[in-house]
Amino acid sequence: MIEYAVVGSGIGGSSMAAYLDAKGYETVLFEKEPYLGGCSSTFVHGGYAYNTGATTLAGYQEGHIVKSMFDKIGFTPELLVTDPTIVIIQNEKITPRFSDLEDFLEVLEKNYPHPKNREFWTLVHRLGKEFYALHGHYYSNRSLWHKLISLTSFFPLLVRFQRFLRTNAYDFINDFYGDISEEYQKFLEAQILIVAQAHSKEINFFTAALSLGYSFNETHYVPGGFGRLFDQMTAKMKYIKRNTQIEKIERHSDHFTLHTKNESLKAKKVILNSTIYDSEKLFNDEKVKNYYQKYETLNNHQSSFMLYMTIRSDKKYEHHYQLIQDEQYTHSISNAVFVSFSDVTDNMLTPEGHYSVTASIHTDVRFWEDKQTYQSKKSELQTQMLKSICAILDINEEEIVHQFAATPRSFKRYINRSQLGGNAITMKNFLPKLPSNDTPIKDLYQVGDTVYAAQGWPGVMLGVENLRGLLDV
Ligand SMILES: Cc1cc2nc3c(=O)[nH]c(=O)nc-3n(C[C@H](O)[C@H](O)[C@H](O)COP(=O)(O)OP(=O)(O)OC[C@H]3O[C@@H](n4cnc5c(N)ncnc54)[C@H](O)[C@@H]3O)c2cc1C
Structure with a gap:
């Protein structure tokens, strides 16, 4: 019997599996697709390679969570620094988000002048630095008691930042x-x-401050595509x-049996990297199903x-652009x-000067459910995005x-999930x-x-670090 079965090779699954393997635990990593990385993978279409979703890597710097986990795995990635992190274009105003506060303020003041800019962005910058310096969070869901105890580990954070945690970001x-212009609000x-x-x-x-301050962190580009990072991280496993989907999992008193189309495997412990909304489908067991189903209310x-x-x-071209227009795009929930x-x-x-371009916009899974209108909606939004990207760039x-x-249906077909971007940490969905x-x-x-803890490289890695503590490995 194997010690750990990890189902899914996204950021969470691959890094946890690589860590456990490096520590000497017998670990098997299952991935439905031929390539590793899920939302952060790289795939080939028509002979060209593309990053599936994620294109920026933040948190690979001294004292930050991604670097600390990679170090624990014993993995040093090959990276290029991206600065400015992104270039924001809105109504012909071009604002590079430099990682240096002063450089950024200089350009911000030209594009969106306001006497409060310095004070606001200094606060954003400071909150990010202070947050990343706090370590030792612990969050368990095993029982109400564990939950209460783990909440005490957030005490320093709650005390220090309570004023900002209690207040709605918009207000x-x-x-x-x-006074704030509509244009700056959209920015x-x-x-x-x-x-x-x-x-x-x-x-x-x-x-909101951590989000706005994201670009003050060191951000990296991954040569060869994000998928390469996963191949290298798990190279010693x-x-x-690969190409192996777990279809069902049976729970026994001291182990689990995982079933693929062709075989079954016994494991003492199972780590799922499927979403909290999809994990339930792997079980027939009522207790497990009930646990997962109660989180459906978080599904945005x-x-x-x-x-x-x-x-x-x-x-x-710069590595990343955010293009903001006044109107929302069709069949989307965003104007950027x-x-x-x-x-x-x-x-x-x-290869030979052929740029690979990955462009994304936020949408709602439910907009894409109707089979009758699916193709026409797809081509409408594709055309609209193409037109504005080509015009602006x-x-x-x-x-x-x-x-x-x-x-979202394509994501479901390939990486078995249609909800993307994880759970937003809103005023309603806070920690407990x-x-x-x-x-x-x-x-x-x-x-x-x-x-x-949340989405993206730093967010998922905080969860990996938490899991390491919970497993005591
Ligand atoms: C468009 C887009 C752009 C983004 N840009 C960025 C960015 O620039 N920077 C950043 O940090 N983050 C970005 N993110 C967020 C980031 O990509 C995700 O939060 C992160 O990759 C999710 O990792 P995960 O561990 O949840 O695994 P996932 O990415 O969800 O991967 C799960 C894996 O499990 C596999 N799987 C599922 N079920 C099974 C099963 N039953 N059997 C076997 N395998 C299974 C899937 O095939 C998949 O490979 C972006 C996300 C999107 C969608």
Whole structure:
């Protein structure tokens, strides 16, 4: 019998499996797809490679969670620094988000002048630095008692930041500035949405500050695509089963039996990297099903619509752009698209000057359920995104060598989930309500962006670190 079975090779599953394997625990990693990484993977379409979703890596710096976990695994990635982290374009105003506060303030003041800018962004900068310096959070869901005890580990955070945790972000920002233009509000809102996965009216100011401050962290580009990072991170693992979907899991008194289409395997402990909304389908067991089903209320049905392109161009592009327009895009929930370009020196993602472009916009899973209108909606949003990206970034149609779109249904087909971006930490869904990395079911664990702590590389890695503590490994 194997010690650990890890189901899913996203950030959470791959890093936990690689860590356990490095520590000498017999571990098998199952992945439904041929490639590792889930939302952070790289795939090939029409002979060209594309990052599936994630394109920016934050948190790989001294004292930060991603670096600390990679160090524990014994893995040093090959990376390029991205600075500015993103370039925001709104109504012909170009604002690079430099990681240096002063550099950023200089350009901000030109584009969105306001006497309160310095004070506001200094606060945002400070809150991020103070948050990342706090360590030792612990969050367990095993029982009410464990939950209460674990909440005490957040005491220093609650005490220190209580003023910002209690206040709604939209109100805080508006009170702080006194008068705020609609344009600047949209500028802030778009940046909050890509990190917090929620609008300022739904979250506290502390979450908003961490989102706005994301670009002050060191951010990296992964040469060769994010998928390469997962291949390298798990390179020493003995047991990786790609193209292998776990279809059912049976719970026994001292072990689990995991069933694939062709075989069964016994494991003492199971770590699921499927979402909290999809894990339930793996079991027939009522106790397990009931546990997962109670979290369905957290499901915000948020997802992404993707446009992938290969363009042949001699122009120089930054790694990442956020393009903000006044009107919301059709069949979406946003007025901003996030566009990432491969680095011109990256031979794998940019062969012979062919840039790989991954563009995304927030949407709702439910917009894509009706089979009758699916194709027409898809081509409408694809055309709209394509038109505005080409106009703003000066791409000619003849430069586009290959392009195609993906919807929440495409994500479901490939990586078995349609809700994307994890659970937003809103005023309503704060910590005690969030699922943890352990469960009340003995030896059953969860990791990934729909459980503690949050989405993205830093958010999922905080959960991996928490799980490490809970397992005492
Ligand atoms: C469009 C988009 C852009 C993003 N951009 C960024 C970014 O720039 N930077 C950033 O830090 N974050 C970004 N994120 C968020 C980040 O990508 C995710 O939060 C993170 O990758 C989720 O990791 P996870 O551990 O939850 O696993 P997932 O990515 O959900 O992966 C789970 C894996 O499990 C596999 N699986 C599921 N069920 C089974 C089963 N039964 N058997 C076998 N395998 C199974 C799936 O195939 C998948 O590979 C982005 C997300 C999206 C959607």
